[in-house]
Amino acid sequence: MAVDRTLANNLTIKQSLVNERIGDVDLQQAKNNLLPSLNASTQEGITLAEAR
Secondary structure, rough: HHHHHHHOOOOHHHHHHHHHHHHHHHHHHHHOOOOOOOOOOOOOOOOOOOOO
C-alpha cells in the first residue's frame, strides 16, 4: 500500500525511532552510573640475579 510505503520512508518517523533508542541507551547508562564500580589489577615480576 502507498500509505505503508510512505510511513516506512518517512524520515520524521525514522528520526523519532532513533531518538527513542538513544533515550533508552541514556536511561540505561544513567542506571549503570548508580552502580558501584570495581577495579582490580595484578602484577608479578621476576628478578634474576647472577651469582658471582
